[in-house]
Structures are given as C-alpha cells and as structure tokens.
Amino acid sequence: MSEPDRPPGSGLEIFHAVYEREFDYVWRNLGRMGVPHGEIADAVHEVFIVLHRRWNDLDHGRSLRPWLFGVARRVASDLRAKRREQPTDVEPPAVEDPRIAERDLLWRALAMLDEDRRTVIILHDLEGHTGAEIAAQLDMSVNTVHSRLRLARADLLAAVRKLRGAR
C-alpha cells in the first residue's frame, strides 16, 4: 500500500500493535540482562523509541525479535556503563510470590555472568533458540555457541548457589 493510500494513523497503529505484542519480551529480556528493576521501565521505553525512529529501516517481513534483542542489549550495556560511574543499589524489592522471588534470583545470577555467556544462555535456555539460530544472530560458529552455553550454565549454577547461600 503506498503512503497516500494508507489510512491516517495506520503506521502508528501498527507500531502500537508491535509495542503491545513485544512489550513483555523486551521487559523480560532487559531484566535478564541485568537492568535493575527500577530502571527497566526507562530501558523498555528507550528500546521502543529506537524502534520508532528506525521503523523505516527495518524489514517488516522478518521477525523483529532478533533486532529488538540487539537494541535491548545495547541499552542494557549503556546502563551498565553508567552504573559503573554512578553505582546504585540493584537489590530487588522483597516479594511474596515465590515465582517472582525465583525469577529475581535468576535475574541477579544472570547479571553476574560475562555478557557473551549471558546472551547465549538467554537465547538458548530461556528463549528456546537453536544453536544455529544463535550462531546466525550473533555472527559466530555453532561450536562457539555450544561451548559458551556449557560455560554459561556452569557459571550460572555457581552464581545461583552463591546467591542462595547468601540468603
């Protein structure tokens, strides 16, 4: 459909539909990437502002998730760099729901991992991508993905045990 034939506001409607559809995906992955609870809302906003700005550059025939994941990674990385300059308390608030408590524990343990290993474990074990898909997305060999995954799981297990012991 050419631009003049497009009903007014339809582009924005598609953007808002994408926002609704991918909001949880972006929020959850920013938490997994170590963005503190109090900063996730701002980080999600930033990711979708980038999506809005870059809308015309994207191939809308393909899944947006790999692209959104990449933007979320950059936003999380920028926030980490900022926190190194101005450290803040990253302790999540106490919660009653045991699922949320377990999720927070996992997110804190993931935050302790090296970024490359964390990314592989998020994409493989939490998002369910195959080694080949991750290799294509991160521009690396499948063997490297598998190697990083093994190391990441060992690191994550150690981090979880350390945090449980510290409770």
Place this chain on the structure above:
Amino acid sequence: MSELEQVPDELASLFAAERAAPVVDAAARTAAKARMVAAVAHVPLGTAGAAGAATTLAGSGKVIAILALTLGVGAGTIALVKHADRTA
C-alpha cells in the same frame, strides 16, 4: 528443547519459575504505555522525533555560536588592520 546435554535440574526449575512469573504489574504496564503514546503522538514513524529534534536544535545553536564568533573575530581583525593603516 536443548541440543546439548540436559540442563541441570536446579537451573531447569529456575527457568520454569521465571517463565511462570508475571512479567510486570498492570500499573507499571499502563504507565509505560501512556508514556510511549505521549512520546510518539505527534512524531511521524521513522523520524528522529522529539529527542532528535532537540539534538538538532542544540547542534544548530552551536553552529550559530561558532559563526557569530568567527564573524566577530573577523570584524575585529578588519577594524584592527584599518586602524593600523590609519596610524601608519
């Protein structure tokens, strides 16, 4: 799911709990949506938007300041040269 060896049980149960946990509460979701709607309401898709416009304005301000400084210095130099010619 995994192409590799089985995920350790301790991690598998954490992963399951994470997937089952609610992502964000309704109030935070509503606030985030309202903020996004306000941010993009009058900005055409695929453009720099309010933040970009602010950056552009700031950039324009710098250019004008540099231009003014250059013109000021240039005018001052000409005046000095004329003054030197008159007094020579």
